[in-house]
Amino acid sequence: MNKNEVKKKDIRHVSNWVYNEQDDTYICPNNRKVPFKCYSTRTDKYGFLWDFKIYECEDCSDCPLKAQCSKAKGNRQTHYNTVYEELKAKAQTSLWSVPNEQIYARRKIEVESVFGHFKGNRSFRRFSLRGLEKVRTEFGIVAMVHNLLKIAGILQLFSPEQRKMKKIPKKNSTFFFGIFILVTY
Template identity: 30%
Template structure:
């Protein structure tokens, strides 16, 4: 943005008809491109060559100044082309590595220097069952929320079906992900934020001022505050998530909060009336997830998850010392980990066959004895 502003100021300083016609100085929203600036520079040079030789010092000085301005414009054009190239490589990311343009700078769990230094890497996602790797994916975004849908689509491309059940931690619990799994027949055992807090009988659950604990009349669509007054619906807000998904939240406002003896405990905003925003669709998905996670099957999945992907990651990183990729570029890194995943599964299968044979042998010895 600063470079474009410099270009606009410079073109205003160049007193030339060609520049004025092509620059659209009056319109400050014009976005210059390197090709546009190249054409301007060519025409400015051509017009400068057609000017008669200067006859006095003032004309010589003016010509030198124009020549200098054209050189500055050329440097700005080169810089703009460089920025555009960076932006093409960057895409929707906020950073990339110069040594590996496909890698994004992220916070790593291993931080030897203890200063939270960013390092280029990939967000590796794996799907496991009985500690066998069924699928894996490498993603640019450091957060897990945006990886679930592309990872499930990757699973579908590999096996021509979606998994029957999906178990994941709260990093994947979003409205978009719940809706995707619900529409594709995946039974979601996916936690959401504050799930564990809701399971404990502490101040979070018993606090009557929490939005989640307010009484809601679904038939007449209003909430009731701890003092008993209705919080009527005032409007709807639509917002777009980072992935482009459009969510909807409904606002509810109390009739009057002035003079309420509970106001200091109810909300701390400077506004005269308390306002809350509720995403009803997400609330329904959370209710379904809560019922599944607290069921007998849900308890089993929650207990097993810590010995499924987490145990596999532990074996990969600490038992086998595979903490860094050996190649650069997403294609090569994918190949790198694909070979490792194949070897990992073969090693796991061989160990399982060996343990099964030892078990059968011991069982036979016991029967003979």
Template identity: 30%
Template sequence: RTVDGRNAIITDSYATPANLHDSRPYLDRLDRQCERFGFDVWGVGLDAGYYTAGICKGLEDRGIYGVMGYRRPNKPKGYLPKRAFTYDPETNSYRCPQGQKLIYATTNRQGYREYKSNPTHCQDCPLLSQCTRSANHVKVLTRHVWQDSKDRTDSYRLTPWGKALYKRRQETVERSFADAKQLHGHRYARLRGLSKVREQCLLAAAAQNMKKIAQILARLLRLKSLGMPGLQRRIRKWARKLALLKYWQSGQEYWANSIAN
């Protein structure tokens, strides 16, 4: 499900088979929306499940900034994490905490480069028990051919605008999906077959969009009925609330600094 960031209007709803991850058709669905609705997309906020090399590379090729949730890496308990190994782009190799190199060996069919250590150096290493369980004492690390795109995309998550964009997810797509589950029967598939489930998703999205559009139109008509004087009073009221909020925040900062000092 995809919604726009301004009014939370659902722009796409697509059901996939259970054995197909949601991230697989994402780029095709994004292209379809841009082509059909003429969207000029500059940024997207995605769940951590979409943090894949293919999506990161595809977004970069389209000139779109992707902000994705953080996924904690899985590692066996008691073993060194991958971040303990330093990658050197000039030599295309990794360096372990003990200073030994892991040299590029091959690229597998999934697009991952494999880097292997020298077993003669590793067999006497004091960190061997925390590094690998390999019987031949060879440490193997993998790095996707599009890992640079993943690293750049991950850096957007830590920027101020990236945090603001990702925060909008809970106000737009997360809320939209929660309403669909709670109010529009999205907890269960009511019919059998992929095509019928897609019909159910589209009907629920259409109902939600009609309700959302009705709310937006009612809000616009209410502002129009106020007239210019009424609209000016409403703006002044909002300005006073904003001034009070800023005053309260400055007071909070003052007390925080006083306590710190």
């Protein structure tokens, strides 16, 4: 079973519950009502405001599924961010459409490792600027630095000192250097 299939069977996930739009109420796996309770706003550590709708189960006492469903002492609550959920659903629909699914599969092979490198090794996890144009420029600078470092790494790899240490003949090193440059571009 893959991760998505496991998630679809997990009773903790509200997306697996029945939702009644008319009453704005979920029906939990124990068949109890989880109605809308109130709105709430939170500020995250970056200063962004997040709006939530809070739903609370009418009665979780004596529920045989409590251990699987919630760690809360009282009734189970669920916090629903309408904007985030709508955008997530839109992105998922777009990702799993036929042409996009193929592009997405290629993305995992071709560019994910570069993004992983930016985030994991270069600690570039969030843009400092806002607005499409500024973000484009900021990302361009990050990508340019990435490419310059790659070239510097390749040049170092084929430097006379490295060749001497690894005993690579000059003609072989020129050949491999050429291959590297072709692959890089």
